[in-house]
Amino acid sequence: MNGITFGQYIPRSSFIHHLDPRSKLYLVVILMVAILMVDSWAAVILTVVYACSMVLLSGIPVRVYLESSKALWVILTITVAFQIFFVPGQIIWRWGIISISDMGIRMGILMAYRLAMIYLLAQLLTFTTAPLQLTEALERLLKPLERVGVPAHELAMIMTIALRFIPIFFEESSKITKAQTSRGANFQGGINSLRNLVAIMVPLFTRAFNRADELALAMESRCYQGGEGRTRMNSLIMTERDYLAMAVTTVLAIIIMTSF
């Protein structure tokens, strides 16, 4: 696949990698809530320092984080430009109808910070956690909701099947693209190329559906019968390290939410 530019698992042996996926999900969610509530420079600096130390602890080069955040730039630019030019406040610079206010600059920096930090946290999670671990964590966390009718096991199994087949379909769609290009189809941008994508999606979809039915047959013939009583090869276990990380992060989040 196209390198590491799409937020995927990078195996290492760091502190963050060895955390239980459930505690990582907890850390990321609670930090996200804290970041959305941040409204002072002290809290900004505190969370940036904390997130940067987590990045360093993950043992993944900073370059990798930067390289895979291209998707962020477009929305970041639009957002910051909008804040700077349209948020009212005390005007500090004016040129014709364009004006920049002090509040605009403040909001621009704050929103850029929020977007970048929340993006960084998602990167941290996907870089240090294998997709199947995440799936298992999700199943365990959703387990209590099974009583109210949320199909936790089924959702996790759908996610597992999806993760298993993504690389296969990725390769297949590249093959079909080449095959259709050799027949004269054009996928080089513009409205027409969007219409031409039908020529890729139809064969891709037909083949995929045949695979789904074959897979169902294979599972049925191996007596798969849902989540009831099913055991796992590697079960998730929380250790002291998880409790430590959760405690430190919770304290930090409480400080941010209450004192600034």
Next chain:
Amino acid sequence: MQSSIQKMTRAGIIAALYVALCLVFNATSFGVIQFRPAEAFTLLPILFPEAIPGIFIGVLIANLFGGVGLVDIIFGSLISLLAAYLTWIWRHSFLAYLSPIVLNAFLVSLYLHAFFNTPYWYMVLSIGISQSLVIVLLGVPLITYIRKKASIPKE
């Protein structure tokens, strides 16, 4: 006869297709408007109810790999779940085609505006145009094809 296992594998396959297409056509854009051709699959609940969880999981994984972060992962996938469900409910009417366009345009822009203060109407317009084009140019031909092809068993 369709088994529940078959429904589950189909849902998984639809999710995988969604993510794979997002990865392949990551940078498909037309001027300032970004397209996500995989959104054409949001019409699948018209024919297959099992596509509802499939699209939900697909959007979840795709946003995990390349969205604008956690807000997108949680809210983006929930909005797609709602849109897919409504598409299935309204499968016999033209509303089925509208729900993925309208819900994404108005609600995705809403949470982007709420959390990041992005210009609301600009996002509504941009997402609305790109979703409509993908649905009309890709989704409708795909559904028409699957309807005609008898070898794919429907609900």
